Amino acid sequence: MRRFALVFVLLCPSAVSIQSFPQEPSGVGPDSAQPTALPAEVADAEAAIVKSDWKTASTKLDTYLVTHPTDERALFDAGYVADHQNQLDTASDFYRRATAANPKSFEGHLALGLLLARQGKRDEAHMELAAATTLDPGDAGPQLKARAWRALARLDKPGPDGEGNAAEASKELLEALKLTPETTDDSLLAADLAEASGDHDAAEAAYRRVLADDPKSVAANSGLAHVLIGGKKFPEAEKLIRIALQQEPDNPALNAQLATVLAAQDNAEALPLLQKLHADHPTDAAITRMLAGVLAQAGDAAASDRLFLPLLAKSPDDIDLLVAHGQNLIRQQRFSEALAAFDKATKLDSANADAWSGIAFAASKLHQPELAVHALTVRSKYMPEVPATYFLWATSYDSLKDRTAAITYYHHFLDASAGKFPDQEWQARQRLQVLEKK
Structure with missing residues (x-):
């Protein structure tokens, strides 16, 4: 019997959507050129399919399948008709029966795989599409076999949840490109x-x-x-x-991207753009985070924290949120609360250098130099020193009466700051005058 790779391929989408699988039938269908041995009911059904007369086609096929329940072509046609009417479960059942009747049916495995992919049944879809790539497409030709490879590549493409395999997807895409441009x-x-x-x-x-x-x-x-x-x-x-x-x-995604680059360039356009985005999408956590971050950079720590707190309520163990919340508390001079936030972050991730930096700063403000030195010591395992940490080392050792260490770190700070922190540089020089006279 002739394979059924047909003009219907030209009537349906033949490419899988970039973001998802198409919400249209699979792109494979029954042959409009009827072989002489084709049963009259099936021939009439396929004539109705050509006219998109799904009701007539369905009626003809249902009647025929009562007495011919394993007819591969009729089962595939019935699946195709149900697929076009968005009766996806019914369609998948017919396609499964078609592939059971003929396990070597390229069109059946491809159609079923594409349908399952559209339904989000990744593992089942992967199995069917992989099966299609091993079969001879016959009259369906290389274009549809390439479609099976492309569909596999999209299934294996890593998603936001990290599921997928980029290397396998790349191989599958290359297989498709061997068959079509x-x-x-x-x-x-x-x-x-x-x-x-x-x-x-x-x-x-x-x-x-x-x-x-x-x-x-x-x-x-x-x-x-x-x-x-x-x-x-x-x-x-x-x-x-x-x-x-x-x-x-x-x-919204493009506007969020624009806000990202504007914020990175300290462009004043970023804030009103994000405020509008947040007003339009108040439940979008990513936009809320971005707006909170820009507000913090703009110096409005209280407004920033009002956005972070509901996010923290939903995700209390989100380390990035805890650190951002702690930094806002520092800006508001709420050092004890900040210390608690940073401490929780380090308990969740002992290698988080930003959290250890926060602990060091808050401890310094709370006159806890031993804790500040401990936090700076841990931080130094994960990040290089910067002028701010050199200054914290110096003032903490100064408070602990460790004259030698304080002098060393005040000098390190002055060498690294290079005129960027005039107030702290003045303080460092004043303390060095006192410490170096002893």
Whole structure:
């Protein structure tokens, strides 16, 4: 019997969505050219399918399948009809029966795999699509087999939860490219996979390939901007994001990206942009965090903390939130509360240098030099010294009457500060005059 890889391929989407699997039927369907041995009921059903007369097709197939329950072609057709009517569970049942009737049915495994992927049944979808890649597509040809490989690559692409395998996805995409030419979606997927693998140069090259053909591509401009942000190339990233925003001015993800680069450049536009985003998306935790961070940088620690506290209530063990909350408390001179927040953070992550820095500063303000020295000692295991920590070392040892250590660290501070902290430099010189006379 002839395989059923048909004109219906041309009538349905043949590429998987960048973000998700398409909400349309699988892109494979029954052959409109009817072989002479085709039963009349099936032939009539397929004629109705050509006209998108799903009701007639369904009725014909249901009647036929009562007496021919293992007819592979009729089962596949029935699945295809149910798929087009968004009766996904019914469709998957028919596709499963078709592949059971003929385990070597390329179209059956592909259609079932794509349907399961759209339903979020990743493991089952992966099994069916992998099976399709091992089978002869026959009349379906290399285009649909390449689609199976592409669908596998998207399933294996790492998601926000970290699930996936970028290396396997890259191999699967390469298999698709052996069968059909590279598309824009392929380049974007290759960029995503390269970035997930930490190969930022390859990701940048892939995004630039897309932009060479389509300079206004939202996905490529946004994706390349993300790579550039990681490399702290903020001005160039900003240009790309603004190009993308010309196409989609209300896109919240693009506006959040723009706010990120503006904040990194201390651009005053960042705050009103984030305030508008937060007003439009008050439950978006990522936007709330960004706004809280920018408010803190702008000197409004109280307003920043009002945003952080509800987030902490939902995620009390979020270390980044605890540290940010502690830093806001420091800015408000609530040192005891800050110390408690930083202490909790270090108990959750003993290698968090920012939390140890916070403990050192709060302890210094609370006149607990022993604790400050302990915190600085632990911090030094994970991060290099900076002028601020040299100053904390010096003042803590000064409070502990350790003259030699205090002198050493005051000098370290003056060497490192290079005129950037005039008040503390004056204090250090004054103390050195006293300490070095003894």
